[in-house]
Amino acid sequence: MTSCAGCSEREATLKCPTCVKLGVNPSEINYSYCSQACFKANWKSHKKIHKSFESAALASEQSAVRSKLGGDMTNSLSFSPKLASIKVTPNDPVENTDKNFPRNLHNASEIFLLTGNVLSARTLSSSTTEIIKLLENGPDGKSTMKLGRAVICWECGYAGIPKNADMCDKVAVDIKGVCWNCGRDGETNFLKIVGGEGGEGKEVEEVPWMEKNKDLEVEGESS
Ligand SMILES: [Zn+2]
Ligand SMILES: [Zn+2]
Ligand SMILES: [Zn+2]
Structure with missing residues (x-):
């Protein structure tokens, strides 16, 4: 079973929809929660994952552009x-x-x-x-x-x-x-x-x- 990323006690039954959409790897970051209440309680710190994931995606997009343009x-x-x-x-x-x-x-x-x-x-x-x-x-x-x-x-x-x-x-x-x-x-x-x-x-x-x-x-x- 996956335990809740919030309380880490109960079994996690729901996944953060944004993390699913962003394609966050569940084996690297646990984004499953036991309840809406636990999800909400941890939202402030959890949403940082979204931010950093978005800027990393942007960075890799830019480095792809960079290499297309010919190296450094x-x-x-x-x-x-x-x-x-x-x-x-x-x-x-x-x-x-x-x-x-x-x-x-x-x-x-x-x-x-x-x-x-x-x-x-x-x-x-x-x-x-x-x-x-x-x-x-x-x-x-x-x-x-x-x-x-x-x-x-x-x-x-x-x-x-x-x-x-x-x-x-x-x-x-x-x-x-x-x-x-x-x-x-x-x-x-x-x-x-x-x-x-x-x-x-x-x-x-x-x-x-x-x-x-x-x-x-x-x-x-x-x-
Ligand atoms: Zn929980
Ligand atoms: Zn999330
Ligand atoms: Zn112009």
Whole structure:
């Protein structure tokens, strides 16, 4: 007989339905009780099992994503410190005073990694490779460049010139950029690149975001 997980005296006749649903292994964790009363009496401590089981399931899901993406995410993803010079413009005064608000794209990459959001981290990394190269070496003069204000999309991690770029000039305040990648505008912030090459002591100047013109480009990504 299985004895009750609560009083461990009487025979257990009912199982916690949530544990059954979550697929908790009964030989590892006893989730059977003798009565509703015993189940209720132990609910506070018992429900912790559900929580930890859920977060473990999430973690294993994420590690599956990670291995699908090719091994250890910290090896496969690198973020240039230059990303710190791409500032995130707060959408409202609340964001502006929020200490946790990511001030620049380097903070953004940290947030994606810390929360295990590998897909967004990867999208951010790939969508900023080009601008980082351009900031370091300047344009090659051969490709047609699109210049403008870029956005970061918190829903997919993409950074780049928005779909509605023509409506997003510098003075537009109420408008939100539409993510080029996922087409959403619910969670986007404009970006501002500061201090092209100058560095310390020099005036902070704004540099436009540059990217290859995707409207014209048909062939795949190669350079
Ligand atoms: Zn009991
Ligand atoms: Zn349970
Ligand atoms: Zn997006």
